[in-house]
Amino acid sequence: xKRLVLTKDELTAWVxxxxxxxxxxxxxxxxxxxxxxxxxxxxxxxIRWSYQxxxxxxxxxxxxxxxxxxxFSTSKEDxxxxxxxxxxxxxxxxxxxxxxxxxxxxxxIMDVNFDTPEYxxxxxxxxxxxxxxxxxxxxxPSSTCFCTSVNSGPFDTKGLDVLLVPLGDGRFLxxxxxxxxxxxxxxxxxxxxxxxxxAIATYEGLKKKAEAALVPIxxxxxxxxxxxxxxxxxxxxxxxQFACINCGVCTYLCPTCWCFDxxxxxxxxxxxxxxxxxxxxxxxxxxxxxxxxxxxxxLQRVRQRxxxxxxYYVDKYGQGVACVGCGRCVQFCxxxxxxxxxxxxxxxxxxxxx
Amino acid sequence: xxxxxxxxxxxxxxxxxxxxDKNLRTYHLKFLNPEDxxxxxxxxxxxxxxxxxxxxxIPIGIASSPTEKGFLKFTIxxxxxxxxxxxxxxxxxxxxxxxxxxxxxxxxxxEGSNVVIIGGGFAFTTLRSSLVYMLHPDNRSLFxxxxxxxxxxxxxxxLYKDELFEWEKRDDVTLHITVDATDDPNWKYNVGFVPAxxxxxxxxxxxxxxxxxxxxxxxxxxxxxxxxxxxPPDRIITSLEMRMKCGIGMCGRCNIGTEYVCKDGPVxxxxxxxxxxxxx
Numbered sequence: 001x002k003r004l005v006l007t008k009d010e011l012t013a014w015v016x017x018x019x020x021x022x023x024x025x026x027x028x029x030x031x032x033x034x035x036x037x038x039x040x041x042x043x044x045x046x047i048r049w050s051y052q053x054x055x056x057x058x059x060x061x062x063x064x065x066x067x068x069x070x071x072f073s074t075s076k077e078d079x080x081x082x083x084x085x086x087x088x089x090x091x092x093x094x095x096x097x098x099x100x101x102x103x104x105x106x107x108x109i110m111d112v113n114f115d116t117p118e119y120x121x122x123x124x125x126x127x128x129x130x131x132x133x134x135x136x137x138x139x140x141p142s143s144t145c146f147c148t149s150v151n152s153g154p155f156d157t158k159g160l161d162v163l164l165v166p167l168g169d170g171r172f173l174x175x176x177x178x179x180x181x182x183x184x185x186x187x188x189x190x191x192x193x194x195x196x197x198x199a200i201a202t203y204e205g206l207k208k209k210a211e212a213a214l215v216p217i218x219x220x221x222x223x224x225x226x227x228x229x230x231x232x233x234x235x236x237x238x239x240x241q242f243a244c245i246n247c248g249v250c251t252y253l254c255p256t257c258w259c260f261d262x263x264x265x266x267x268x269x270x271x272x273x274x275x276x277x278x279x280x281x282x283x284x285x286x287x288x289x290x291x292x293x294x295x296x297x298x299l300q301r302v303r304q305r306x307x308x309x310x311x312y313y314v315d316k317y318g319q320g321v322a323c324v325g326c327g328r329c330v331q332f333c334x335x336x337x338x339x340x341x342x343x344x345x346x347x348x349x350x351x352x353x354x
Numbered sequence: 355x356x357x358x359x360x361x362x363x364x365x366x367x368x369x370x371x372x373x374x375d376k377n378l379r380t381y382h383l384k385f386l387n388p389e390d391x392x393x394x395x396x397x398x399x400x401x402x403x404x405x406x407x408x409x410x411x412i413p414i415g416i417a418s419s420p421t422e423k424g425f426l427k428f429t430i431x432x433x434x435x436x437x438x439x440x441x442x443x444x445x446x447x448x449x450x451x452x453x454x455x456x457x458x459x460x461x462x463x464x465e466g467s468n469v470v471i472i473g474g475g476f477a478f479t480t481l482r483s484s485l486v487y488m489l490h491p492d493n494r495s496l497f498x499x500x501x502x503x504x505x506x507x508x509x510x511x512x513l514y515k516d517e518l519f520e521w522e523k524r525d526d527v528t529l530h531i532t533v534d535a536t537d538d539p540n541w542k543y544n545v546g547f548v549p550a551x552x553x554x555x556x557x558x559x560x561x562x563x564x565x566x567x568x569x570x571x572x573x574x575x576x577x578x579x580x581x582x583x584x585x586p587p588d589r590i591i592t593s594l595e596m597r598m599k600c601g602i603g604m605c606g607r608c609n610i611g612t613e614y615v616c617k618d619g620p621v622x623x624x625x626x627x628x629x630x631x632x633x634x
Contacts, residue, residue: 069359072407082407082448083363118617119602122355228611232631259606262359262599266408273359273407278599278607285607286597289412289433294596294610294634304633308609316612 002185004174005199006192008049011164011172014190015097016044021188023094025061027051036061036096047098049166052142053326057103057255059110061096062127065252066276069123069262075269084273091126095184097134097164102145102324104135104159105152106255109324112317113258132184135160139168139206141213144327146340149217151320154210165203173203214325217343223321224314231311232303236345241302243335248279250329250337251305256322259285280304306342358602361405361450362390364426368445372429374510378476379441380417380429383451394454396420397461398483399593399621402453403601404428404436412436413598413616416454417479419486421493426451429479429513455601456620459484459565459591468498470557470585472576474505474548474568478513480593481567485521494526501557505532505548505572509541530555549575559584565591577624588625594634595620610634 006014018024019041026047027034033055034048070084107128114124138145138154147153157163161181165173174190176182195203223231251257261278264271278285281302286295295301313322323339330338368382385391396402396416403411412434418427432441443449459480469488473481481504488497502521506512512531522529522543532544532551544551548568557564564585566576573592580590596608596615603617611630613619 074408082450084360084405084407084450086357086360113604113606116603119358119604120355121604122357122359125355229629229631232611232633258604260599260604262411262605264408264410271408278605280606288595288597289437300633304609307611308606312609312612 002176002182003195003200004190004192005167005195006172006174006190008170008172010191011049011174012044012047014188015039015047016041017188018095018097018184019044023090023092025058025094025096027054027098036099049098049136049164049172051098053100053103053328055328055332056253057106057326057328058096058099059103059106059255059258062107062124062131063110063114063258063260063277066274067123068272069275070273072271072273073269074266074271078269087272089123089126091130093130093132095132095134098136099133099160100138100326101135101154101156101158101160101163102138102147102152102326103255104133105147105156105324106159106326107133108159109256109313109319109322110258112319132161132180133159134162134164134181134184137163137165137207137210139166139210141210142327142331144330145214145325146217146327147325148211148214149220149340149343150323150325152324154214155207165206167199167202168206171199173199175203217340218347220321220343220347222347223310223343228307228311228315231307231346231349234346234349236342236349237299237303240306240337240342240345241299244281244298244302244337245335246281246283246298246301247334248281249332249334251279251281252277253328253332255324255326255328256309280308306339306346309339310343310346359452359600361403361411361452362394363387363448364451366443366445366447366449367425369443372513373476374508377432378429378513379432380427380513381440382425382427383449384425385451386448391424394426394451396454397458398487399458399480400454400456401480401601401620402426402428402451402455403598404430404440405450405452406436406439407450409436409439411452411599411601413455413595413601415480415483415593415620417482419483419490421487421490429476431476452601456616457618459593459621460563464563465496466498466561468558468560468562469500470562470564471500471502471504472548472552472564472566472568472580473503474572475507475511476513477567477569477593478504481565482514482517484565485527489521489524489527498561499558500527501530501555502527503530503532503548503552503555503557505534505544505546505551507534509533509536509538528555528557547575548572549579552576553579553582556583559589563589563591565593567593586625587628588623590624591621592624592627593620594622596634
């Protein structure tokens with residue numbers, strides 16, 4: 001598909017044209033970190049094209065931290081007493097620009113949970129259908145990044161429709177990678193000029209350099225090949241869980257953690273059913289009404305998080321681990337638990353067990 | 355797009371106090387819209403989310419049989435917020451039902467086999483559904499011998515007593531009712547724990563499946579009895595409980611290893627469970 005080269009002004013102008021036709025979300029600075037926000041045409045030049053990564057992943061644009069599902073009246077006088085009605089939401093077309101390839105790959109990982117042959121989560125599916133994603137390649141990955149070890153990469157296009165690559169001289173290479181991306185470029189012409197061989201050579205060079213900067217964890221195939229119970233019963237979890245304080249920050253920042261809670265709130269006679277992010281780190285997540293709790297111990301909860309990402313997901317869906325190597329959990333864990341180290345422990349455990 | 359989180363509106367038609375301690379009540383729910391009732395096609399062993407607007411949702415096994423038309427039946431123990439609210443509710447109140455959810459008992463395998471049902475306490479709900487389903491004149495010939503062992507701590511805690519005593523008189527089902535203890539001098543059924551009565555009555559394992567539902571301690575002591583009787587683990591079936599929210603395998607809390615109890619269960623064989631982490 002087509003490859004163009006745009007100056008930064010041309011890129012900003014392109015995004016500005018989009019804001020006049022569709023909703024556009026993009027990374028902007030919020031205090032000392034970056035976050036995806038809805039931007040209008042006046043804000044197009046505030047978009048951060050050089051951010052390292054947003055603190056919260058953009059998963060919230062598809063699976064909000066808190067969202068109203070249904071509303072109802074609890075008044076017995078109301079003819080529609082206690083009947084749940086869907087809360088209207090905006091599913092009009094939108095474009096997310098500047099998403100990192102790892103975060104886009106994470107959406108693919110979550111699709112298998114929310115869009116299944118038996119059930120479709122209507123909010124997830126409709127938001128996915130309404131969204132075109134313009135990604136931003138990572139030319140200088142963080143020290144905590146490990147995307148190439150987990151089936152992704154700094155230039156990975158599998159979750160994207162268009163990939164933007166900063167060429168290092170103020171220009172961007174625009175690579176259209178899906179039909180949806182093609183349609184976006186037809187609807188809103190990006191301008192710029194055809195990429196010449198020099199620009200493409202620069203792009204290839206940057207890609208190699210970025211990939212080389214990422215330290216590989218090792219061959220993850222034992223995660224697939226070894227039996228679930230071997231990992232589950234391994235002594236490594238005692239060491240892994242030791243420092244954990246069950247704060248849940250890893251699950252909130254993770255671009256592939258999708259677990260949620262459903263709660264009802266009532267104010268006077270107006271009721272609302274909400275869904276909210278939840279976390280396997282919390283004992284209440286699995287507490288039965290009887291008082292029994294299958295994951296009452298911290299070790300069980302820590303094991304659940306890593307086993308879910310690195311083994312249960314692998315076995316259930318056959319498409320690799322539920323981790324894209326974004327490194328957020330590594331950066332923000334208050335007690336320095338490092339998922340790369342956990343993976344290594346799981347792999348080493350395998351070697352010794354033979 | 356069909357929204358799997360939206361409950362069907364139902365009205366509480368009748369409430370029956372099941373046990374002497376009044377902690378278990380059976381709710382008869384009627385659909386407000388006939389098309390919802392037609393859409394709600396289930397088999398015994400499945401469950402539903404009972405949805406009380408303003409309180410929340412709870413996963414409860416369906417106690418009525420698909421052969422009983424016009425209503426759904428749920429027997430509910432008073433435990434937490436939603437169940438306590440329901441125990442104070444009156445007929446006429448509008449609530450919701452979401453489902454049917456989960457996998458039923460394996461009826462394709464049970465047909466043509468002898469079926470042994472072992473239940474304890476208030477875990478008899480989907481077993482009642484199964485029994486009513488199998489004993490229906492249209493279905494009875496599909497199954498071989500049907501044997502039931504059902505026990506509670508005392509006679510006052512048995513569910514569906516009127517039906518039990520009727521079934522006990524029938525000749526197309528062998529019913530062993532038991533209680534752990536009783537001071538009722540007129541009690542004419544068994545006295546003893548469910549595992550002991552199962553051992554004493556020794557139902558044959560030949561061409562048979564056993565469905566076992568009850569408190570963990572009952573299951574623990576019943577399994578070796580069934581093994582001694584010759585039931586292999588893939589012919590001993592149980593139904594598990596878990597804290598649930600979505601009921602459709604998305605919210606993430608009810609997993610045992612790779613399996614979501616809500617969607618991949620709640621019915622499992624002990625052969626399946628032996629390959630999963632012991633975390634339930």
